[in-house]
Amino acid sequence: VASNLTDDEVVEIYNQYGALLLRRCRLLLGDAGAAEDALHETFVKIWSYGASLRTATSRLAWLYRCVDRNCFDVLAARARRAEQLFDPLAPELARLPATTRDEAADWEIVRMFLHRLDERLQRIAVMHWVDEMTQDEIAAETGWSRQTVCKKLKQLRERAARLAVRLGAQESWA
Amino acid sequence: MGMSESPPSHPRPRELEAFVAGEPSPGVEAHLQGCVACRHRATLLEQDREHHLARLPAAVFLAQVATRRREHAARARRRNVVLATIASGLGVATAAAAGLAIVPGGPGGPTGLSGPTQPSTPVAPGGPSEASEPSEPSAADDTRMKGTAIQIFRKRGEQVMPVGDGDRIRAGDGLRIALTLERPDRVSVWFVDRTGRIDPYPGTDPGAALGTDPGPEQGALASGDRPTSLAAGYTLLPGGVVVDAPCVDMRLIVQTSAGQLERALRCE
Numbered sequence: 105v106a107s108n109l110t111d112d113e114v115v116e117i118y119n120q121y122g123a124l125l126l127r128r129c130r131l132l133l134g135d136a137g138a139a140e141d142a143l144h145e146t147f148v149k150i151w152s153y154g155a156s157l158r159t160a161t162s163r164l165a166w167l168y169r170c171v172d173r174n175c176f177d178v179l180a181a182r183a184r185r186a187e188q189l190f191d192p193l194a195p196e197l198a199r200l201p202a203t204t205r206d207e208a209a210d211w212e213i214v215r216m217f218l219h220r221l222d223e224r225l226q227r228i229a230v231m232h233w234v235d236e237m238t239q240d241e242i243a244a245e246t247g248w249s250r251q252t253v254c255k256k257l258k259q260l261r262e263r264a265a266r267l268a269v270r271l272g273a274q275e276s277w278a
Numbered sequence: 279m280g281m282s283e284s285p286p287s288h289p290r291p292r293e294l295e296a297f298v299a300g301e302p303s304p305g306v307e308a309h310l311q312g313c314v315a316c317r318h319r320a321t322l323l324e325q326d327r328e329h330h331l332a333r334l335p336a337a338v339f340l341a342q343v344a345t346r347r348r349e350h351a352a353r354a355r356r357r358n359v360v361l362a363t364i365a366s367g368l369g370v371a372t373a374a375a376a377g378l379a380i381v382p383g384g385p386g387g388p389t390g391l392s393g394p395t396q397p398s399t400p401v402a403p404g405g406p407s408e409a410s411e412p413s414e415p416s417a418a419d420d421t422r423m424k425g426t427a428i429q430i431f432r433k434r435g436e437q438v439m440p441v442g443d444g445d446r447i448r449a450g451d452g453l454r455i456a457l458t459l460e461r462p463d464r465v466s467v468w469f470v471d472r473t474g475r476i477d478p479y480p481g482t483d484p485g486a487a488l489g490t491d492p493g494p495e496q497g498a499l500a501s502g503d504r505p506t507s508l509a510a511g512y513t514l515l516p517g518g519v520v521v522d523a524p525c526v527d528m529r530l531i532v533q534t535s536a537g538q539l540e541r542a543l544r545c546e
Binding site: 111115119120123165168234236 | 292327342
């Protein structure tokens with residue numbers, strides 16, 4: 105079985121899922137240009153190695169996993185560049201509220217340190233904040249117990265809150 | 279974006295998205311019949327898809343991706359050549375994967391260097407030790423791969439000696455390479471220094487301009503494109519190199535059709 109998809113299959117996937125994948129890239133990266141770039145990269149991989157998509161139970165879930173990994177890589181690369189410039193927090197991040205107010209604000213902050221998490225934690229964060237999955241559903245997908253998922257999410261929220269405080273302090277100092 | 283506490287009767291975003299994308303879901307379909315809010319969400323997703331495809335049709339997008347694929351492939355080809363040459367671990371792994379037995383005869387790998395470095399400088403064929411041809415190697419001081427062996431000779435002052443275990447080089451040393459092949463083969467030979475600079479051995483790459491630095495990738499490709507045909511048995515390669523100052527730890531890489539051999543050269 106060929107490991108790559110045919111051109112027709114790729115066209116079909118793009119027509120069916122392209123907009124959704126781009127939307128997800130935007131949610132994860134928060135940047136339209138980077139999102140489009142990540143979409144291109146995702147399709148390069150799908151085209152070359154996407155044969156298992158043919159037998160996937162949910163093609164969308166398969167594609168989301170692929171696009172998520174690409175976005176995590178982009179975030180990590182972005183963080184490396186920022187660290188090289190000794191600019192760990194992008195200026196716009198300093199404008200975030202000092203305390204987290206809701207899930208959307210939480211996600212904005214979690215996204216800042218997403219690249220520092222291991223892949224399973226990254227997936228938990230995305231499943232919770234982007235896919236709005238319940239803890240049971242996340243547990244089923246990750247293989248962790250519900251209690252562990254609950255604990256991990258609590259840790260992520262606490263970390264987000266600490267970072268939010270730091271950002272608020274930075275804003276006040278500025 | 280909200281919390282996961284939405285009513286269980288509402289489909290999750292991913293379920294709704296899958297449905298909008300055309301994945302069958304009787305539950306979502308039934309739900310949409312009676313839920314205005316979710317129908318609205320679904321409509322927005324459909325509109326988003328239409329706008330997206332109007333802005334970036336499949337033909338245009340795929341042409342862009344195809345271009346990127348070609349760029350990736352070209353980069354991968356260049357990288358493979360360079361990595362096969364540079365990465366010492368990979369060299370061993372490649373040989374191991376190919377079932378080749380490498381007997382490292384040289385000193386260990388180069389250690390970390392500090393400060394600016396200067397790579398070895400290729401010299402013209404007929405260089406430092408043309409006048410004093412070394413004798414054939416003993417098994418003790420070479421690196422072998424199924425009948426293929428590398429031997430390095432060092433000329434220091436008037437003295438020519440094989441570079442054996444523990445021997446080190448220094449600036450001003452002249453180096454020549456001898457290869458023993460089990461059968462006629464085409465070989466390419468490079469020096470790769472600790473900074474990543476690649477210098478084709480002049481004896482195997484007559485096209486490499488002396489005194490120029492084509493850059494690692496170009497250098498590797500140029501040499502890889504022009505391997506030298508050698509007869510079976512022992513061959514002292516023409517030409518040689520002089521180790522420039524300051525001396526930089528380096529590796530000698532020999533690529534044959536059977537695989538890759540390498541030899542570490544450490545500075546005093």
